[in-house]
Amino acid sequence: PADAAPAAPAAVEALEITSSTGVVTFEVEVARTEEQRATGLMYRKTLGERAGMLFDFKVDQPVSMWMKNTYIPLDMLFIRADGSIARIAAMTTPLSTATIPSGEPVRAVLEIAGGQARKLGIKPGGRVAHPLFSGR
Numbered sequence: 001p002a003d004a005a006p007a008a009p010a011a012v013e014a015l016e017i018t019s020s021t022g023v024v025t026f027e028v029e030v031a032r033t034e035e036q037r038a039t040g041l042m043y044r045k046t047l048g049e050r051a052g053m054l055f056d057f058k059v060d061q062p063v064s065m066w067m068k069n070t071y072i073p074l075d076m077l078f079i080r081a082d083g084s085i086a087r088i089a090a091m092t093t094p095l096s097t098a099t100i101p102s103g104e105p106v107r108a109v110l111e112i113a114g115g116q117a118r119k120l121g122i123k124p125g126g127r128v129a130h131p132l133f134s135g136r
Contacts (some may be wrong), residue, residue, distance in 0.1 A: 014108070015054060016129040017077075017085075020121035026112065028052040030132075041111055042069040052112040056132055059107040065089075067096040073114030076100060077122070081107040083133030085126045088117050108132055 015026045027050060032039045037055050041047065057063055062079050067074070076089040088102045091114040102109070110128065117123075 013045060014065075015052075015056075015129070017067040017120075017122055018127040018129070019079045020126075024050075024120050024122070026050050026110075028051050028054045028110065031055045040065075040070070041072070043071070047070055047072055047113045049072075049113060049116060049127060052110055054130065054132070055109040055111070057106070057108060060107050062069065062105050063111055065092075065111075066099055067092050067094055070094055072110045075114055075117040075122075077110040077112070077117065077128070078102040078104075078106045078126050079108045079110060079133065080105075081134055083124070083128045083130070085124050085128065087124055088119055088122070091115060 012027050012029055015028045017024045017026065029052075031040060031053055040055065041053050048056050063078070065076055073091045073094055077085050077091060078087045078089075080086050086106055087103045090102060
């Protein structure tokens with residue numbers, strides 16, 4: 001049956017972050033469906049330095065993430081609808097089921113390899129440019 005087909009992989013799109021050192025470009029998969037958001041980066045063993053996953057929650061809302069079945073440490077960037085970074089949870093613990101709250105309503109979460117935010121000078125208040133966000 002058609003409903004037994006595997007979930008379509010998330011599309012890979014370019015995303016730019018303005019950091020303290022300049023503009024950094026990432027190639028991110030965009031998780032737009034409930035199934036893609038639920039799976040996220042689970043079971044992956046590697047994540048490139050300029051790769052990541054952008055979780056689109058469609059509307060601003062308080063969100064919580066976790067690291068269940070996720071084998072690599074991640075930096076989670078909680079992003080408001082205008083593209084500004086509200087909070088960064090750095091070097092999250094692999095396989096942890098502890099919840100990681102956004103702290104305020106956000107539109108999206110960007111997960112990148114653990115340590116990359118610090119390495120690239122990405123901080124709360126930085127801007128994320130992607131068609132998902134209104135601020136340009």
